[in-house]
Amino acid sequence: MSGQERKTGKRVLNVGLLAHVDAGKTTLSESILYQSGAIRNLGRVDHQDAFLDTDEMERERGITIFSKQAVLTWKDTEITLLDTPGHVDFSAEMERVLQVLDCAVLVISGADGVQGHTETLWKLLTRYGIPVFLFVNKMDQEGTDCGKLLAELKSRFSEGCIDFGRVETGAEEVIEEIAVCDEQTMEEYLEKGSVAAASIRRLVAERKIFPCYFGSALHLQGVEELMNGICTYQMQKEYPAVFGAKVYKIARDGQGNRLTYLKVTGGTLKVKDVIGENGDKVNQIRVYSGEKYELLSEADAGKVCAVTGLAETYPGQGLGAEKDSELPILEPVLTYRIILPDDCNVHTMLRDLKLLEEEEPELHVVWIEKSQEIHVQLMGDVQIEILQRIIKERFGVLVEFGEGSIVYKETIAAPVEGVGHFEPLRHYAEVHLRLEPGERGSGIQFDSECSEDVLDRNWQRLVLTHLEEKEHKGVLTGSVITDMKITLTSGKAHLKHTEGGDFRQATYRAVRQGLKKAESVLLEPYYEFRIELPSENVGRAMTDIQNRFGKFEAPETLGEMTVLTGIAPVSTLSGYQKDVIAYTGGRGRISLTLKGYDLCHNQEEVVAARGYDSELDLANPTGSVFCAHGAGFVVDWDEVEEYMHMERTLDQTGEEGLAEVTLPKRRHSSIELTQEELDAIYVRTPDPVKQNHGPVTVCAKEKDREPGSAYTDPKWERRRREKEVRQEYLLVDGYNIIFSWEELRELSEKDIGAARGKLADILSNYQGYRKCTLILVYDAYKVEGNPGEVMKYHNIYIVYTKEAETADQYIEKTVRRIAKDAAVTVATSDGLEQVFILGQGANRMSAPGLKEEIERTLAEVRGEHLGKKGSVGNYLFDYLDEETAEEMEKVRLGKAGKNGRDKK
Incomplete structure (x- = not known):
């Protein structure tokens, strides 16, 4: 029993509504609210008065853009209904809501059946392990067939999709369908001839059965049966006593207050509680229902609410005992350049867009220093139009968007060791990492197998923190790396001179050095497609897919139509829907689902077109900094291992073991590096802490000091001296x-x-x-x-x-x-x-x-004051010159007369 249930006497459920666009999800939410008594009048999407379509853009377009919530009571259950966007362009917002659901209602259009995006939703619900109730809507329309639709749900989703409308009537064959889903339930059925509601609740919670209801939300048909089913067959969650919460959304109210939407997953959240390491206090706890909200003094486990006062929260963050969520599955695959008006300050706009990025993390707002441009990642054309309008309304600037380009990622083909060393004067850190390729779609994983006898636990934790705190760039195109496991294998700190920023530098450089040594592989996003078309057009479709570097399964014939399924790159399949409609005379249709990333079909071409030079990327250096004879020097990535202080943990054949270390036999010439230039290194990394230790001496290798180079050029020396004396x-x-x-x-x-x-x-x-x-x-x-x-x-x-x-x-x-x-x-x-x-x-x-x-x-x-005389006193003798002090000492000892002459 949750804390909320103990206090109110009601069960508490958080129920999400998910659907492909135009399936009737918003109409269903209106029907639920109306039949529960939460609203007095039924709103309609086409009348622009739906209760949860609170934004003007949603009313105009007739689609849900932002997730909303409404609170209602159904019998003895308090339900927070969470409405999510149905359009694929806003699916990232929908995925964030999944983190706080107890169960979901997946709405299917009876007129259209299972759509491409519906399959994406099903896969996401499977990934997050959420119990699912299905509502097949629009059954009042001609041509809908309950039997055929149920068969499609079983074939496309699961055999556990069962018509629960017939369960209520006690149909024997339906009870048998439930019984065969589980051995324990089968034994119960054979023994008693029935299946208890508690057993059904367990099967629903374990996702072995998925109750299906058929009806028409517009005409209030089947809605009551659906809600009764949820209240009867959804199991109540148990929550721990210790405080925890999961953040799923960041937004701002009409007054600009920052709202952190979260679900309390343990204990109790109270007003004025201090949350997080920054000491932020909870100012208000709001429970929204449409546009209005109720203020609470505390929220118990199971409650979904919005909190003010928290400044640095982010979607997916775990608070208290709750862990952070894994990276989302759905992400944009196209990046766009933002085109600003001539009178718009680019840095002001960058700051404003960073505010929007808090609310939409998938935007990935990036500042391109070289070209002085802002780039963002987006899902599609509808999101572009919405974002353009939001920027205009909120910041008063009408921006344009350049042509979209594919978002690539990078990985490696084989294990490799990366070494990073950072040792300017009075700094020290060395890090050894093993980089290994992972399975497709596995993302980035971090681990440590370094002995605490080699590197203390606190330094190891710091290295792992630095690995996780940023998106590391690959060396082919500068794209983000993925599908890789990075393991800390060894490291070294200095008892006196090591600081946190040193390990940040060493860690970043180790990743980049390893990537330079590795065989890098470029990845591109792929679509999973399903094409339904007349049988006479299958040959054309198969040829088109092959020409677009795709793969397909053997065609499946369904009457006069044929189904072709497979995968193909996003870059080649985009826009193909128009072709399918054209050559099938409007009888064919294609549904696309983002599958994930796989090998790029034209890697050499993309790499050449990007023109990325990893050695010129000063914000992501590949080399390391060492120190000898009081002077530091920069070593290129391919020579770092000749200078590193610790032995390799992975030899060149990829087998773990020790390798001989070659000591450097080179001459170096010192070049002074000012504190400003050292700061510049720190500034390129997240949240540096400036350490002003005075000038640091660094040198370049002798082979780099060629005549006319920047190191020996008198003009460079003059510029350096001028730089040093700047105010x-x-x-x-x-x-x-x-x-x-x-x-x-x-x-x-x-x-x-x-x-x-x-x-x-x-x-x-x-x-x-x-x-x-x-x-x-x-x-x-x-x-x-x-x-x-x-x-x-x-x-x-x-x-x-x-x-x-x-x-x-x-x-x-x-x-x-x-x-x-x-x-x-x-x-x-x-x-x-x-x-x-x-x-x-x-x-x-x-x-x-x-x-x-x-x-x-x-x-x-x-220290300087105490070091003068070894005394804490303030004595006159400390400030006298040597001769005067000597005379005064004679007077003190009585060896001089009043006129200062020595006594006989």
Whole structure:
């Protein structure tokens, strides 16, 4: 029994509605709500007044675009009805909802039968292990045949699809169908001559039977039987006492508040609970029903709700004891370039699109630095139109989309070892990884088999975190890698000099070095197709599929029609539907289901067209950084193993074992690398923490120092010296820091002015040691008529923004103005602000990073002070020159007279 059931006395179920577009899913939801008494009047899609079609675009198009929920009571059961999009372009939104369902109703159009997208839905329900009730709709239309439709469900889905409308009448042959689905149930039937409802509930929960109901949602036929069946045969889930929750959706309400939609999967969630590592508090718990919502003080296990106050949640995230979800199956296979108006700031749009990406993670918003372009991944034309309108309505910009191109992925053909080493002065980390090809569709898996005697557990966890925190690029086309297992086999840290960022660098470089050594394979997306056409057209279809590099099974004849099934690349099969309709005279039809990724049919052609050079991808380096005689040097990927400090864990034949290490016998020449240039390495990786240890010395290999190269060119030396003396700026987002540092946040709850003053004092002390121009920025934009203010506080500047100008906007404006001529660092943990910072060439520092930097600086100051005389006192002698000090010592000892002369 769930906590919610204990408190309300009602069973609690979360029921999802899924269907191919135009199957009548929204009409069914209206009928359920009406018959339960949740709404007084029946809405209709064609009348644009359906209860759950709350968005204007949904009403106009007559399709569901965004998932919604409604709460109703059916007999003694409280049901949260979750309506999902039916159009294939919005199927990613539908898949996210599956994570929180207790059961699903799969709606089939009696007039059209099982469609291509319906099969995709069935496979997803199977993958997530969700019990399924089927409702065959539109049975009031002419030509529908219950027997034929049930036979199709059995052949296309499962023999466990059983007409439960006849179960209610006690039809003997239907009871026998249920009994044969399970040995235990068969024994029960043979012994008692019947099957108990509890046994049926178990079979439904184990997905051995799938109750089917036939009717017409428009005319309220079969709806009551369906709901009674769900309440009777759906088993109630048991939940643990410890708190857990699964996030399935991020959205924003009409006032711009960020909403985290989740299901409580254990314990109880209460208002003001602190969630996650960032200390975010739950401000409100909302239970939506259409556009309206009810506020709760707490939500027990089993409840689906929306929460405000959580800033960094994401779909698929597990909170508390709940684990994160696996990667979704459905993903876009086309990428598009966003074309902006001439007067639109590209970085502002990038920031806005990142907000949308929180709500639609599958957008994969990417900034292409080289071409200064924004690319997104989309499902199809309808989603493009919807996204275009959302951007216009929310951000006031009308964007266009370039021609779509295929999203490729990469994998490897055989196991290989990757080595990454990062060792500039006062940094150290080495990582060894084994990269192995996985099965198609397996994604990326991470593991560790490194002994804790070799590398401590905390460092191993850090390496695995860095492996998981980003999408690693392949070396053929720069596409994301997949279908691979990456295992940590060995590693090394330094007792004094190793920091978290060092292992990030070593890990990333190990992956890239392994990919450079491996035989990389390009993958492309494939469709699974089903073509129904007249028998005389089968030859043409088979020839077309072969010409499109597809494969097919032996044709199956069904009366005058023939069915051809198989797979083919998305790039070659797109648009083929028009051809099928044309050469069959409108009698043929094709249904396409995204199958996944497989070998690219034209790898060489695609690689040549992409023109990707992995050595020029500075954000994803393939080489490593080593150190010798106090100087660092960069080693190319193909020579890293000659310099690495640990033995190989995989030899060149692919067998595990030890291999001889060749010591380097080369001469190197030092080239000084400034802190700015070291920061540039850190900045290219996620959430770096700036560590200002002063200049770091790195050198290049002698063979690279050819006459006229950048290393020996006097112009380069002059530019380097000019770069070193550039003025340094540190811009601090005041309130972001205050609410990120625990001691300041607690102080702000009592007196925000005191928190601002304390932060100003801390930064003033820090500036006195670092000697940079420090600007502390506070939001004051909500003060009506406020002209803004800049004031000098000791040795720093404090800025209060003007009306309608946020701290983010002020910082962006300032960075844009000075970043070209100065070394600029911005301290903030605002992810969107950090995206802009990187785009402008400035460095970024997180709030924890600034705190760590200040604490380390203060420790250095204390160390220097205490190291002068080994005393904590403040003595006059410490500040006198040697001669004067000697005379004063004679006076102290009585060896000199009042005039300073020595006594006899």
